[in-house]
Amino acid sequence: MTPPPAMADAMSPLSRPRDSRANIDIMAPTKGAPWPYLLALGLAILGVVQGFLVLAYQAYVGLGVAGYQQPIFWGVYIITFVFWIGIGHAGTLISAILFLFRAKWRNAVNRLAEALTVFAVLTAGLFPVLHLGRLWKVYFLFPYPNQRALWVNFKSPLLWDVFAISTYASISIVFFYIGLIPDIAMARDRATGGKKIVYTILALGWQGTGPQWKAHSRSVLHLSGLATPLVLSVHSVVSWDFAMSIVPGWHATIFAPYFVAGAVFGGFAMVLNVLIPVRRIFRLERYLTDYHFENMSRFILFTSIICGYAYGVEYFIAWYSNVEFEQSSFWLRAFGPYWLSTWAMIVFNCVFPQLLWFKKLRTNLPFLFALCFFINLGMWFERYVIIITSLSREFITGSWGLYIISPVEIAVIVGSFCWFSMWFLLFLKAFPVIAIAEVKELIIHAKDHGGAH
Amino acid sequence: MATVVSIFELPSNTASAIRKLKDRGFDDLTTYSPAPFPEIEEAEDASPSKVRVFTLVGGLSGVTLGFLMQIWMSLEWPIKIAGKAFAAIPPFWIVGFELTILLGGFFTLFGLLIVGGLYPRKLDKHYSSRFSAEEFGVVVHCEERDVSEVEMLMRGESAKEVTVVDS
Numbered sequence: 001m002t003p004p005p006a007m008a009d010a011m012s013p014l015s016r017p018r019d020s021r022a023n024i025d026i027m028a029p030t031k032g033a034p035w036p037y038l039l040a041l042g043l044a045i046l047g048v049v050q051g052f053l054v055l056a057y058q059a060y061v062g063l064g065v066a067g068y069q070q071p072i073f074w075g076v077y078i079i080t081f082v083f084w085i086g087i088g089h090a091g092t093l094i095s096a097i098l099f100l101f102r103a104k105w106r107n108a109v110n111r112l113a114e115a116l117t118v119f120a121v122l123t124a125g126l127f128p129v130l131h132l133g134r135l136w137k138v139y140f141l142f143p144y145p146n147q148r149a150l151w152v153n154f155k156s157p158l159l160w161d162v163f164a165i166s167t168y169a170s171i172s173i174v175f176f177y178i179g180l181i182p183d184i185a186m187a188r189d190r191a192t193g194g195k196k197i198v199y200t201i202l203a204l205g206w207q208g209t210g211p212q213w214k215a216h217s218r219s220v221l222h223l224s225g226l227a228t229p230l231v232l233s234v235h236s237v238v239s240w241d242f243a244m245s246i247v248p249g250w251h252a253t254i255f256a257p258y259f260v261a262g263a264v265f266g267g268f269a270m271v272l273n274v275l276i277p278v279r280r281i282f283r284l285e286r287y288l289t290d291y292h293f294e295n296m297s298r299f300i301l302f303t304s305i306i307c308g309y310a311y312g313v314e315y316f317i318a319w320y321s322n323v324e325f326e327q328s329s330f331w332l333r334a335f336g337p338y339w340l341s342t343w344a345m346i347v348f349n350c351v352f353p354q355l356l357w358f359k360k361l362r363t364n365l366p367f368l369f370a371l372c373f374f375i376n377l378g379m380w381f382e383r384y385v386i387i388i389t390s391l392s393r394e395f396i397t398g399s400w401g402l403y404i405i406s407p408v409e410i411a412v413i414v415g416s417f418c419w420f421s422m423w424f425l426l427f428l429k430a431f432p433v434i435a436i437a438e439v440k441e442l443i444i445h446a447k448d449h450g451g452a453h
Numbered sequence: 454m455a456t457v458v459s460i461f462e463l464p465s466n467t468a469s470a471i472r473k474l475k476d477r478g479f480d481d482l483t484t485y486s487p488a489p490f491p492e493i494e495e496a497e498d499a500s501p502s503k504v505r506v507f508t509l510v511g512g513l514s515g516v517t518l519g520f521l522m523q524i525w526m527s528l529e530w531p532i533k534i535a536g537k538a539f540a541a542i543p544p545f546w547i548v549g550f551e552l553t554i555l556l557g558g559f560f561t562l563f564g565l566l567i568v569g570g571l572y573p574r575k576l577d578k579h580y581s582s583r584f585s586a587e588e589f590g591v592v593v594h595c596e597e598r599d600v601s602e603v604e605m606l607m608r609g610e611s612a613k614e615v616t617v618v619d620s
Contacts, residue, residue, distance in 0.1 A: 020487070020586040143526055151526035155534050155544045163551040171558040178565060182488075182585075189582035204571035207580045210497035213489045215569035218502035222561045226508070230554045237547060441488035444587060448463045 022287075022439050023186060026432045029282040030187070033429060044422040051415015055130060058408055063133040067406035071399040072391045074131075076409040079383040080416060081127030082259075084120045085165065085238055086379060088172065089231055089260070090267025091117025095175060096227035099220065105295050107438035108287050111183075112278065113271050114176045115433075119423040120270070121169045123416050128161075130412060157240040164237040171230055175223050178216070181206050182437040235259040242386065248329035249390035252317065258310035265303035265349070266379035268296055269372035274424065276369045278433060287434050290363040297362035300375070304353035307382075311346060325395060333389045337402060341381045342389070348378025455600045458579050459607040460614040461589040464490040470591055470610035471496040479603060481594040483577065485584035493589070504564035511560020512553050519552035520545055579618070588613070 058065050067075050091113035098106040129138050141162045143152045152159050185206035188199035206212060236256035243255035252258075272293070279288045318330040333342045352374055355361050362368070388403045427433075461467040467484065471493065474482055486493055524540040531539040565571065579592045591612075593603050600617055607615045 023586060143522070149530050151530060153532075153534060154523045154527060154548060155537060155541060160544075160547040160551075163548045167551040167555040167558075170555055174558050174562050178562065181571070186487075186585040189585045201573050203573075204566070205574040205576065206571060207576055208486045208488075208584055210484045210486070210494055212569040212571070213486055214494045214498065214502050215504050215565050217489045217491075217494070218504040219561050219565040222504065222508040223558055226512075226554045226557050226561070229550075233547075233550060233554075437488045440587060441490070444464060444488060444490075448465050 019190070020436075020440060022436050022443060023190070025284065025286060026434045026436050026439070027187060027190070029278075029284075029433060030429055030431070037425065037429075041422065041425045044418045044425060047415055047418025048422055051412055051418065054408055054411040054415065055135075058130075058412075059133070059135055063131075065406060065408045066412075067404060067409055069401070071394060071401045072388065072403045074387050074391060075403065076384075076405055076413060077127045077131040079380065079387050080413055081124050081131070082238055082383045082387075083266070083380050084124035084127070084416070084420075085168075086235060086259075086263035086266045087120035087270045088117040088124070088168070088267060089235060089263035090271050091115070091120075092172065092175075092227050092231040093264050093267070094271070095179070096224040096231065099224045100228060103295075104442060105292055107442055108289075108292055108434055109271065109275065109296070110438070111179065111431075111435040112275055112433050113267075114172070114179060115424065115427050115431075116267075116271060116274060117172045118169075118176050119420050119427070120267075121165070121172055122423060123420045125165060125169060126416065126419070128165075157237065157244045160237045161241055164234045168230060168234045171223070171227055175220075175227060178219055178223065179435060179438075180431055182208060182216070183432050183435065186436060187432070232260055235263045242390075247390050247394060248323075248325040249314075249333070249386065252314060254310055254313055254317075258307070258314075261303050261306035261310065262349075262379060262382060265300060265307055266376060268300050268303070269375035269379070272296055272300075272368055272372040273376060276365050276372075278428075280365075282433070284434065287439060293365065293368060294359070294362045297356045297368060300372075301353055301356040304350060304356075304375075308350035311350065329390060329393060332393050333385055336389065336393070338385060338389050338392075341385050345378050345381040345385055348374040349382060352378075454594055455597050456579065456618045457593045457595065457600060457603045457607065458614075458616045458618060459591045459593075459612040460583065461591065461611070462587075462613055463611070464493055464589065466611045467589040467591060468492040468496040470607055470612065473606055473610065474591070474593060474603070477602070477606070479593050479595055479599070483579075483590075483592045485580060485590035485592075487585055487587055487589070503568050504561060507560040507564025507567070508557050511563075512557035514560070515553040515556030516549050518556065519549035522552075523548055 066077065091110075094106050094113040095110045095117075098110075128141070129135055132138060141152070141159075152162075181203060184199050185203040185208070188196060188203045191199050236259065239255035239259035242250035243252055245251060275288065279285060315330050318326040321327075332338075352371055355367075355371070392401050392403055394400070459470065461470065464486070467486070468490070471482065471484060475496070482497075484493055484497055520542075523545045527540045533539070537544070577592075579590070581590065584590045591607070595603050604615050604617065
């Protein structure tokens with residue numbers, strides 16, 4: 001396989017300055033802080049502050065201000081929780097699963113995807129806490145010794161979720177950090193002043209010796225082996241929060257694979273939504289080529305088809321089951337008060353992505369950016385449809401209701417996006433957005449083997 | 454004792470140089486590489502990494518801890534839920550699995566730190582920022598009488614630079 005143009009260029013001795021070109025290019029975004037960056041960071045922090053203020057108001061007044069009323073007690077917070085957890089899945093898929101499959105193209109995108117995973121999980125983790133209402137009781141979720149000797153219910157999917165999400169957050173952070181160590185050491189070798197001190201501490205004395213690389217490679221391999229079943233389990237466990245109940249529209253065995261495919265689908269869309277502007281703003285075209293976007297587009301197309309199949313199967317099973325509650329639930333999804341969300345979900349997630357069958361569109365970045373924006377919207381609506389339509393029409397007509405998003409919930413959602421953006425913007429200035437050591441592995445390998453890798 | 458520091462441009466030359474040094478009995482050597490290259494790792498030390506032991510111990514501890522914790526906590530204050538046994542094994546697999554991964558992952562990290570000798574410390578005397586650019590370093594500690602042999606061997610493997618220090 002011929003290397004992408006960027007690598008062929010970087011391999012040329014004439015074009016290569018004294019330091020590695022990859023080091024210079026990829027570390028460039030960490031230098032300085034131009035006003036558009038500071039403005040974006042300022043707005044993100046402002047959004048976070050307003051989110052916390054609104055949260056304080058909700059904590060003081062009660063969850064009623066968040067639109068929680070009979071019969072809907074799982075609202076936008078749970079929807080957005082599932083949305084953010086899903087976003088993280090692409091990162092783990094790229095960093096762990098594609099690593100095990102030796103898909104070398106992942107080397108250019110895995111760092112950013114892993115960072116998005118960590119920040120998405122940090123964002124998702126907020127929502128179960130917000131959903132509690134009494135935020136200060138959050139420790140009740142964990143098994144802790146108490147004077148009543150009363151432990152948590154290990155037979156509940158909600159408790160499984162606590163363990164799944166905590167493990168996912170921990171392993172994602174460990175994976176992210178281990179991958180960063182060689183690049184932090186590289187940054188340490190070139191930094192001065194306070195930055196050098198911080199990098200020196202974080203690099204843990206990394207020098208790229210044989211035993212260090214050997215231990216590092218094995219650690220990444222083992223963590224990939226652990227993270228692969230983990231990522232499949234996390235969204236499966238999230239799906240069981242619903243599927244283990246008997247609520248019509250939720251009680252389906254297809255939920256686990258359906259949720260996992262949807263998570264990867266939405267996650268890839270978010271990676272592209274972030275990657276495309278980052279590539280343009282920081283001029284990383286040499287490293288993030290059409291080849292990468294085409295591969296990611298194929299993933300999106302593939303997972304979109306799985307989602308479409310899952311949507312179809314849900315309707316088929318509802319009809320085939322001959323259970324009137326299931327049938328009504330799905331009829332109401334398409335033609336009830338929330339029909340707009342359902343059709344938005346179907347069009348954004350199943351119809352629009354079919355355009356990716358065209359090769360030209362798979363590498364058309366403005367098109368991909370717009371498509372991924374709609375996919376993200378569609379994935380949020382997917383969770384909205386699953387949660388709200390089912391809860392608003394349960395078995396007894398007396399407990400039917402209509403759900404309307406409250407301003408408090410909108411403010412908290414905005415705050416969550418700002419929280420995610422804030423971490424991402426801080427990451428941009430602290431660490432390289434592309435795994436430099438892994439890119440250099442490809443560049444040097446190509447140089448050593450006459451352009452083939 | 455003398456130290457010979459050689460700089461290489463390609464991993465294949467570096468690996469070949471390491472193999473030849475080892476064949477001649479020069480075992481006291483350190484290599485520096487900007488990226489992972491299996492050929493260099495194998496030339497230096499072909500034995501499997503001990504990190505795998507940490508991962509295994511972590512995973513086994515996790516699954517054991519996961520099940521024991523759930524069984525003990527369920528029996529300490531027995532509450533009948535959904536007609537299941539107090540210590541019902543099938544639903545415990547979920548938390549058991551998650552703790553397997555969690556401890557397996559943490560132990561892998563500890564393994565990396567211990568086996569790789571990673572902690573904030575002073576860097577080696579002969580380490581250079583060139584090794585975090587795109588060059589490879591091989592540092593050989595040998596007797597004074599062997600310096601010329603090592604130097605010739607390195608140059609024979611297309612070393613870009615060979616420097617003798619501490620002589």
